[in-house]
Amino acid sequence: MSGHPIVATGLGKRYGKVEALSGIDLDVAAGEFLVLLGPSGSGKSTLLRAIAGVERPDSGRLQLAGATVDDERTHVPSERRDLGMVFQDYALWPHLTVEKNVAFALRRRRLTGAEASGRTREALETVGLAELAHRYPSDLSGGQQQRVALARAIVSRPGLLLFDEPLSNLDADLRERLRVEIAAVTRLCGATAVYITHDQSEAFALADRIGVLEKGRLVQLDRPEEVYRQPASPFVARFTGTAGELPGRVLDPGGHHVVLDVAGARLRARALGMLRAGDAATVLVRPDAATLTPVFDRADMPAVVTDVAYRGRGYEHAVRTEAGILTGLHASTRFERGTTLGLRLSPDGCHAHPVTERGIKSDDMNVTTVSFEPRSEALPQGRRPAL
């Protein structure tokens, strides 16, 4: 079955004084896998629940498969939207067996008994649980329960699959295995998928496109590579993984890259927002932009190793520079604590944005602001995507 395209125009939702969603414009192609990424409270759950029909938006219009399901006058209830959903807490009915939980989603299809049980078995086989069909959810492990929820979502071959942080309750190993399964199963059934998570590595791994939400607004909607390489705002850059932030001053704003003075070293970076010569700026550094070298010259920034951790494929280092601390820097060899190294930063992995006296200046006034603190020793540890 082909997937349903989704079009949202100016979607908004308030809870009392809190604006959970504001002016969401979204266009998801049939069969596309969209991941909505954002911290808690960013509105991603509200958006997903609005698409599911569990919440009704206050403003804007939502169309599924070309038909309006939400606007000022219309609200098509969940059960009429032809979708399947995997809930964060699984939402398996404890009084029904695995088989009956899955078969439940077929009731709307009005199939014959044989057809329905065939489809149910097929869905359970797809997720590798055919042998547990007669067990109750409470007899299953967390991972198995989540597989049942996945089977229930796909069994009726809906045009739209929704995933509400389905892996957040599982341990790291199981999360990775189920992520691969979700990707494979979803693409196999051809449905359009909307998946929400606050884990950027999950988002990068699954998405055809990622929508980043901040305070109820969609601040970037792009392919994963673009979101990572060209974040639309400091917020997006931070949320998709940085090794740290270095304060500096703009020397030359022109050209493809802006040139900055960072603690006496010249650094080139992509500009995020308008930068003029002499402006104070903060450079957000992607972990993979940094190279550590034991032999260094004047072009490199000196860095002292403060911590080292073995990560299987190599070593992750935390270093202290004149400008600040960077963490999660990968190297294939181990550098001991206290060693002084040269730090080389690739311009494409550095994003400079302007800083005012009060905080970060941004095109988007809604982005998170942080105080400008040069030489801070306590910069937050960056998030490291597993790229």
Next chain:
Amino acid sequence: MGFAPMLARAGWRSAARTRASSFRGGTWILFWVAVFGLLVLPIALFLLVAFSPALFEQGPSWLTLEAFKSLLTPTFLPSVMDTLAVGVGAGALATVVGGAVAWAVQRTDVPLRPLWSGAMFTLLLAPSYLVALGWERLLEPNGVLDVLGVPDAGLRSIIYGPIGVTGVLAVKGLPFAYLAVSGALRGLGDEFTAAARVHGGGPWTATRITGALLAPAVWSSFAIVFAESISDFGVAATLANDAKFPVATYTLYNAVQAFPVDFPVAAAVGWVLLAMAGLAVFAQNRALKGRSYRVLGGRSRRVRRVELGRWRRPAVASLLALLVIASLGVPVFGALSASVISGLGSLIGSHGFTLDNYSRVIASPQLHGPLLFSVGMGAATATAVVTLGLVAARLLTGSAGNFSRRLLDLLLLTAVALPGIVFAAGYIFTYNLPLTDALGLHLYGTPTLLLLAYIATALPSTTRLLVGTVGQVQHSLPQAARVHGQGPLGAWISSELPLIARPLISAWLLTFGGTLLELPVSELLYPPGQPPVAVGITKALSNYDFGGGTAMEVLAILLALAVTGLLWGLWALFAPAGWRRLGATS
């Protein structure tokens, strides 16, 4: 089914939705009208009359404290002071004894633990007047002990007096104390004791620490038993009344029942009872202020039971057995023995074993009529209360309507603390007002008013019970049903009803049993010629038909047990396997 045709009907559905939401709005209005009519209005008007008798043509003053002043006169003051003393005594006694039972059952290897905890639950369901009547049957002049020729060793004068009244109320309070303290003991893992011991505290220090952590439960237990005892009417109308020991609830009853009716004084007593219950809750809050006792967590370890040893094990078990005999055994023996002795309570004639009393109850409409009437009322009340309670519980646990939720929560909490006799007096008062008459509500003296009052008294506690259950259902379960194709009603039936079915049956049975044997509301509001069973029992007893009264009592309890057995039997036979798994202990 294709998606496009479904969406093509979106316009029709949007109209349907408008209809559905106006239907929902209508349901909520009806619900609030019911809550106000049942709970708020009768009580509020009744309590108001204490300050303004003229407003309701009950006296000349528009604003006065006369009714309260009269409570300070020697006519009424003793009953208020007695109530206070009895409440404190019963609260303290029940907390000490109930706490000890909880400790023995939860923390030691005392034998027959399920029996002791089962006895506590049975006691929870036994109406206080039945406990009191059991003791009375044994000890009264020409009672069972006299007939059997057993000397009472001065027990009669002790039980017929303040000590007996306090004791029976403490026995009725035992289950509350037991539940409060054992809940806290269960949450109190071994690590608290271990932490005290490894950091240098001896066994006594460790016990003190555990004891301090139990403080909230101890205070709660005292507050609950105190509030229950001061608002009790069953013991007040039986043992206390027979012992000429006046308490406030009986004073209120007299003020409403005797001639001339004195509603302002009755309302003033209502205020005093409310104030005392409020005081208990306030004292509890005050004692716990600023302390945090969050000891319940997923990380608490299982507790190791104290090994009592060779001598203490049978000793503790014997003490528990003695307690169960005194609290449950005596009333049961009292009622059972009295119902099978002929001519009990009379000086003339011989006393022998007989089943005549039972055949009389079954044959005589005067005796079995109340039983059947109460069964009908109990079933109707339970059905209405469970339905209304479910709606209220959904409102209380739902996400919408913050203000109405808080208001309902406050109303129900206040109503739980309100004595049944105040409810009944409020109903008599309100439905006798010229205004209600003018409105065409001629309900006074009808079974309908009795039913409404039963519903009003049972609704608050049943709702609290259901809130716990309904609140436990994950919101995502019905949502998942909607998302996967079920309409609102279908989603509720398929995904929520199975989870709450067992607690719903429990709530229905609790309400049914409670209503079947309810005394204060029945006593004040029963329609002429149609007494409920509690009134029938007390009437028969006051007519010295001890055999008939106790036989009726035994039959009523057997009937409640039979209905309970029947419903659970049907459940076991016909409920789907998945439904039965939920909440069953493995």
